[in-house]
Amino acid sequence: MDRRISARAAACQAVLRPFLLVVALAGGCDALPDLAVTHLGRGDQALAEGRYGEALAAYAHAHELAPHDARVQRAQMRARVSLMAESPARVAADALDDVAYEAEFLRGTEKGLEAVCLTALGNVLARRGDREGARLKLAEAVKADPNAYVAHAALGALLAGRPEAAAEAKVALERALVLRPGAAGPLAGLGKIKLAEGDAPGAIERFVAALEAGDDFGTRLALGQTRLQQGKHAEAAADLQRAAQMDPRSPEALGLLGQALLGAGNLDEAERALRASLELRPDVGTSIALGFTLARRKKSVAALDVLEGVLVADPVAPPALFGVGMANQDLGRTPQALAAFRRLLGLPLEGPQKQHVADLQREAKARVEALEAAQEKAAEAAPEKPPQAKR
Incomplete structure (x- = not known):
């Protein structure tokens, strides 16, 4: 009899064991350590x-x-x-x-x-x-x-980054600001929409407000890039320096920082930032900026090496053509300089960079006229060669 009772008890325990385990675990949940409750x-x-x-x-x-x-x-x-x-x-x-x-x-x-x-x-x-x-x-x-x-x-x-959905994006972001006034994310998003609409001052206003709510790499980068596009090189350099500190491995932040420093006339730091960017990622715009930086530092041979490399990939890159002409002019290579400037003058004025190309062509035309005038003056000043005696 005892054996039968023992066997039945063992069978019951085997059936109930999973349920008892659940009960034990549940009891454990109720008895959290005090420090765990604090956490x-x-x-x-x-x-x-x-x-x-x-x-x-x-x-x-x-x-x-x-x-x-x-x-x-x-x-x-x-x-x-x-x-x-x-x-x-x-x-x-x-x-x-x-x-x-x-x-x-x-x-x-x-x-x-x-x-x-x-x-x-x-x-x-x-x-x-x-x-x-x-x-x-x-x-x-x-x-x-x-x-x-x-x-x-x-x-x-x-x-926010889709022009066809800008109106819907604006409604959503403005609603988010109603629900959480001064929130950084919606302010930055509205800044990007303003920038896409061509309203750079409005974009800057919103980017600054977003950064007041909390510093952010993407917003800082967007603010610096917008100020750079406006020609506010010193302000752009300060923002982009901060962005580069936040992400020292960002080629975009370093490249834009180099361009801002170039515009501000800080050529030594511009060269360092641009070279650091190119080590992380090759980029045409950054290479052109480096070429101009080297040219302004009178490192004309090094500038030609960089800019001619750009022209290998894109033979009609307007800034590279102008930079090659400028570097050759500084080196006294008048025929090569004229060739580069004339290639630039032959480019059509079209596309989103139309105004930029027009500005470069205007400067190239002035340089061509100056070089041609110098050639004519040198030819006039040269002594005439005596006629060779006939044999």
Whole structure:
């Protein structure tokens, strides 16, 4: 009898063991260590205030103390999904699959997070290059919660770089600013739209306002580039120097910085920045700027080497033709200088760089006239050769 009772008890324990394990785990969840509770509370506060890095750090410490607690895992997922919704550039490419899974999971299990989860999913699609899929997902997020700041901000940011969608982008970004006045992202997006519309002062105003809300590499770069286009070389150099400090490996920031320094007359630093940019990535515009910098530093042979390399790839690059002519003129190679200037004068005035080409041609024409006049004067001053005696 005892054996039968023992066998039955063992069988019951075997059946109940999985359920007992669940109960034990549930009890463990209820009994979080005090320090883990503290980490969770600090993480929740940071998450509510948009300090996602701090929230993730706090939740990671809670996870170390309670690695099997469901509340800790959900908190970590909420933080990652929220970061993807508001600051997608801060999420590593190899984490996109995990974040997409977590967004879908939370969307189906937690109330009040649908718009945030949809925004995160839209940003994942955008990062993967599916812009139309991202647009549809973000529009769904706006519909799910018309008062969700992240949904409007993400939709506006996605559309800001598309001229055909500028009006829709502007509506989304302005709505985001109503929901969160002074937010950096929407202000920067509106600045890009202003720039595309040709309103450089309006773009600068919004970029500056965005940077007052928080420094950002992309916004700093856009501000510096806009000021450079306006010919405000010293101001542009200050902004681009800051951008280069934020990302010392950015060839774009270094190249633009070199151009701004060239315009400001700081030739030594311009050459260093331009060479550093070209070491990271070959670029025609940067090479031309380096050529002009070397020419202005009277390193004419080195300038010719750089600019003639540009002409090998593009034989009709107007700035390179002008630079080659200028460098040859400085070296006293009048025929080569005239040849380069005349090739520039023969180019048609068309395309988006029409005004720039016209300015170069005007300067080239003046140089050609000066060189031709010098040739005529030299020919007149040369003594006549005596006629050769006939044999």
